[in-house]
Amino acid sequence: MSTRFRKTPGWLxxxxxxxxxxxxxxxxxxxAHCHVFGxxxxxxxxxxxxxxxxxxxxxxxxxxxxxxxVARNVVVQATCHGADNxxxxxxxxxxxGRARGVATVRPDVTDAELCRLDAAGVRGVRFxxxxxxxxxxxxxxxxRIAARxxxxxxxxxxxxxxxxxxxxxxxxxxxxxxxxxDHMGRPNVREPAAGPQFTRFLRFAERNDVWVKVSCPERLxxxxxxxxxxxxxxxxxxxxxxxxVVEEFPDRVLWGTDWPHPNLTDxxxxxxxxxxxxxxxxxxxxxxxxxxxDNPVRLYWPDETA
Ligand code: 0GY
Numbered sequence: 001m002s003t004r005f006r007k008t009p010g011w012l013x014x015x016x017x018x019x020x021x022x023x024x025x026x027x028x029x030x031x032a033h034c035h036v037f038g039x040x041x042x043x044x045x046x047x048x049x050x051x052x053x054x055x056x057x058x059x060x061x062x063x064x065x066x067x068x069x070v071a072r073n074v075v076v077q078a079t080c081h082g083a084d085n086x087x088x089x090x091x092x093x094x095x096x097g098r099a100r101g102v103a104t105v106r107p108d109v110t111d112a113e114l115c116r117l118d119a120a121g122v123r124g125v126r127f128x129x130x131x132x133x134x135x136x137x138x139x140x141x142x143x144r145i146a147a148r149x150x151x152x153x154x155x156x157x158x159x160x161x162x163x164x165x166x167x168x169x170x171x172x173x174x175x176x177x178x179x180x181x182d183h184m185g186r187p188n189v190r191e192p193a194a195g196p197q198f199t200r201f202l203r204f205a206e207r208n209d210v211w212v213k214v215s216c217p218e219r220l221x222x223x224x225x226x227x228x229x230x231x232x233x234x235x236x237x238x239x240x241x242x243x244x245v246v247e248e249f250p251d252r253v254l255w256g257t258d259w260p261h262p263n264l265t266d267x268x269x270x271x272x273x274x275x276x277x278x279x280x281x282x283x284x285x286x287x288x289x290x291x292x293x294d295n296p297v298r299l300y301w302p303d304e305t306a
Contacts, residue, residue, distance in 0.1 A: 033256025046082030
């Protein structure tokens with residue numbers, strides 16, 4: 001545990017002893033959304049961060065990977081490290097080809113730095129629009145970054161909340177790269193999956209070069225982890241949203257744990273249970289194979305599918 005950084009009050013640590021999942025992941029399964037935090041003594045957190053996490057090292061990530069039966073990870077730069085990608089890159093490099101990275105870069109990033117990131121295994125940059133996580137970024141700056149990374153064949157990962165999509169979707173649609181949407185665009189699950197808010201998101205995904213992460217039921221759910229009314233699924237209120245996405249876009253969905261689950265204060269998910277949630281949202285073996293293996297490999301290890 002870092003001695004230099006005191007974690008944000010109320011912050012829950014990641015689950016120390018997740019269950020062994022009952023659902024056996026297919027061979028080659030990819031956790032396409034996870035993070036490393038520090039350790040802060042080795043990889044200091046950004047001065048301008050909006051929260052201070054508990055440490056979550058690459059060794060701990062790899063131990064979870066092996067415990068869950070995951071083959072590979074996509075390590076996404078977390079805002080607590082700002083645009084210093086060192087910890088993420090260290091994890092990706094240490095994984096020996098079993099990880100790819102998504103970075104945060106500034107508009108003045110040099111070509112040499114982009115080349116270095118690409119060689120290390122980075123395949124995308126993340127644009128974050130959550131005010132509780134980042135300060136405002138001018139859209140001109142983001143557009144410049146997107147134009148710089150497009151020739152590398154990278155994509156842009158977008159993190160936003162559903163209520164903000166109407167004002168952002170024109171900007172998103174004009175970006176020159178594929179778009180990867182975190183956590184299904186964070187729908188408000190109080191509203192029906194067939195309601196106007198999620199329908200707008202689905203039509204946006206349909207019209208554009210969009211991939212959707214069917215991730216973070218624990219962050220979206222109001223019903224929580226307990227199984228409900230014989231439905232047997234945890235996070236039951238998220239299931240209709242996730243199923244709709246998997247059924248409409250079977251070839252453009254990705255799954256991830258979101259370990260170590262930043263900024264949760266009410267409940268910390270058991271990562272084994274998150275794996276057991278998968279068959280509730282991807283109900284056929286073919287859907288699950290696309291979600292967990294074929295799609296992430298096509299996006300992050302395309303040489304293997306060429
Ligand atoms: C997530 C979600 C969150 C945080 C971050 O980079 C981050 O700090 O992504 C969040 O607090 O909702 O995807 O990890």
